[in-house]
Each structure stands twice: as C-alpha cells, then as structure tokens.
Amino acid sequence: MAGNIKIRAKNSNGVTTVKSLMSHEMETGLRKDKKTGEPIPAHFIQEVTAKWNDQVVMTALWSGGVSKNPYLSFKFNGGAAGxxxxxxxxxxxxxxETGTAEIS
Amino acid sequence: MIDAKRRTLLKGSLGVSAVGVAVGAGLLTPSAVLANWPKAAFEAKDTEAALNDLLGSNATETSDEVKIKAPDIAENGAVVPVTVESGVSGAKSISIMAAGNSTPLIASFELGENAVPFVSTRIKMAETADVIAVVQTDSGLLSAAKPVKVTIGGCGG
Incomplete structure (x- = not known):
C-alpha cells in the first residue's frame, strides 16, 4: 500500500523545481465494490508537506479528488545543489511516509 | 502502439465508472486525523461554499494573472493533468476545483515565503466541466477557469 516517494529536484537560474511521485491508492470513499456492492472506505492523502533544508516551502491539503499515485510539482526561489x-x-x-532527495 | 491505446481505453472506462459511482454514493466520511484539514470545505457541494469554508470568502475576481494549463479534452477523467501558475506577487495559496465534481474542491496548496506560485498535479474529474484555480493574495482572490471535456469511452470524441 504505502510505497516510496520519488523526488527529483533541480535548480536552474536560482529557482528550484521539484517533481514528486507518491504511491497511494487515493480512494475517495464514494466507490462501491463491484462484487459485493459495499462502499470502499475512503483512503487518501490529506496533507503533504514539502521542506527545503527543514524550512517548509509548501503545504498541500488534498481530497480524494487527486488522482491515484499522486504527482506533485512545485517551485521555489533559492536552493543549491546538494x-x-x-x-x-x-x-x-x-x-x-517521508521521502528525501538532494537538489541536483 | 495498439496495445498502449487499449490500456488507455481500459483505464478510461474504469476511471469514469469510479468517479461516476462516486456521485450517487454518499458523503466522504474520513476520520479526521489532521486537525487543520478543512473538512467542511472539502465536503462542500459547490464551489462557492467550498471557497467560503476554505478561504472565508468567495468573492473571486477573474484575472489574467492566473494561468491554468489543462487538456482541452481529457480522455481519462481519473487522471487529468493540471498546472496552475501565477505572476502575482504575494500569493499565499493556490486552490484547485473541478466544478462538475460532487465535492468540487480538490486541493489547496499553501505557499511558503520562498515558494513560486506554481503547482502541477493530476486530478479526477467526474464530467466535462470547468477546472477553476483560485489564487489567494493579500488584496483578494484571483481566479481563472478552463473548460475540460471529459470523454467517456476514451476515443477522443
């Protein structure tokens, strides 16, 4: 269920672009099991926190409306290789789950 | 190539049924683990109520400074890539909504002081509708909308 978080971060002209891929089923809770007709319980990421050297750059609040195995990209000013x-x-x-990477 | 298309088709029909069933089935009832997760906003049934709950206002102003990149036609409503970007200074948050979903608010991104007003993610869409982006600034809420056609069956119609 819980997999790893893939992160790529690259600095270009003073701006760091981060791309990340999380592994999560992102179940809305609104779907029904096709065989039993029972609702499938909600199970989705609610909060994503992104830090650069322990400083919070962005906090994302999500619903089950974000696609399965979520992709998230964001940018911030600053950042250096390493x-x-x-x-x-x-x-x-x-x-x-927490994943880390170094800026390249 | 043929096989790749078939995969898309399969995924497309699965995705549509997933979101489609969602509309009738009831409410999201997550056991709220996070105290600051805006439950009411995410459960709101229309965009105005969601914005009121999330940002305390729904007085949005349409602005060229908010740019949405999303496909004109999404073959798979379960995975619609959306990028929101803004040139305004002092943006505090970016929220993304799909107007046609039973609970339109999809995500809200709170920007730290170093953050550039840019987010890119993939969202679920129940039906053809506007994707709405709202950028919160000190001087008010700026918004933009982009219609996305969600095809059922995935043949590009």
Whole structure:
C-alpha cells in the first residue's frame, strides 16, 4: 500500500523545481465494490508537506479528488545543489511516509 | 502502439465508472486525523461554499494573472493533468476545483515565503466541466477557469 516517494529536484537560474511521485491508492470513499456492492472506505492523502533544508516551502491539503499515485510539482526561489528536499504525506487513516532527495 | 491505446481505453472506462459511482454514493466520511484539514470545505457541494469554508470568502475576481494549463479534452477523467501558475506577487495559496465534481474542491496548496506560485498535479474529474484555480493574495482572490471535456469511452470524441 504505502510505497516510496520519488523526488527529483533541480535548480536552474536560482529557482528550484521539484517533481514528486507518491504511491497511494487515493480512494475517495464514494466507490462501491463491484462484487459485493459495499462502499470502499475512503483512503487518501490529506496533507503533504514539502521542506527545503527543514524550512517548509509548501503545504498541500488534498481530497480524494487527486488522482491515484499522486504527482506533485512545485517551485521555489533559492536552493543549491546538494540541499535537502523532504516531502511527507499523511493520509486520512493517519499513515504517513517521508521521502528525501538532494537538489541536483 | 495498439496495445498502449487499449490500456488507455481500459483505464478510461474504469476511471469514469469510479468517479461516476462516486456521485450517487454518499458523503466522504474520513476520520479526521489532521486537525487543520478543512473538512467542511472539502465536503462542500459547490464551489462557492467550498471557497467560503476554505478561504472565508468567495468573492473571486477573474484575472489574467492566473494561468491554468489543462487538456482541452481529457480522455481519462481519473487522471487529468493540471498546472496552475501565477505572476502575482504575494500569493499565499493556490486552490484547485473541478466544478462538475460532487465535492468540487480538490486541493489547496499553501505557499511558503520562498515558494513560486506554481503547482502541477493530476486530478479526477467526474464530467466535462470547468477546472477553476483560485489564487489567494493579500488584496483578494484571483481566479481563472478552463473548460475540460471529459470523454467517456476514451476515443477522443
């Protein structure tokens, strides 16, 4: 269920672009199991926090409307090669995962 | 190539049924783990209510400074790439909504002081509708909308 977070971060002309791919089913809670007709319980990422060297650059609040295995890209001013990027998500069941990468 | 197209088709029909069933089935009832997760806004049934709950206002002003990049036609409503970018200074947050979804608010991105007003992600869309982006600034809410046609069956019609 919970996989790893893939992160790519690149600095160009003083702006760092981060691209990340998370592994999560992003179940809205509105779907029904085709065989049993039972609703499939909601299970989706609610909050994603992105840090650059321990400074929060962006916090994303999500619903189940974000696609399965979410892709997220954002940019910030600053950053240099070797700086740490850390992305953490927390889902509605309280599970969480953190991934890190260095800016290239 | 043929096989790749077939995959798209399969995914397309699955995605549509997923979101389509969602419309009738009831409410999101996540056990709110995060205290600051704006539950009411995410459960709101229309864009005005969602904005009111999320940002305390729905007085948006359409602005050229908010740019949405999304496909004109999305073959797969389960995966619609959306990029929102803005040139305004002092942007505090970017919110993305799909007007046709049963709960339109999809995501809200709070920008830190170093953040550039730019986000790119992939969203689910239940039906052909506007994708709405709202950028929160000190002087008010700026918005833009982009219609996206969601095809059922994925043959590009």
């Amino acid at each position: 700086d740490k990027i850390e992305i953490t998500w927390v889902d509605n069941k309280g599970e969480s």
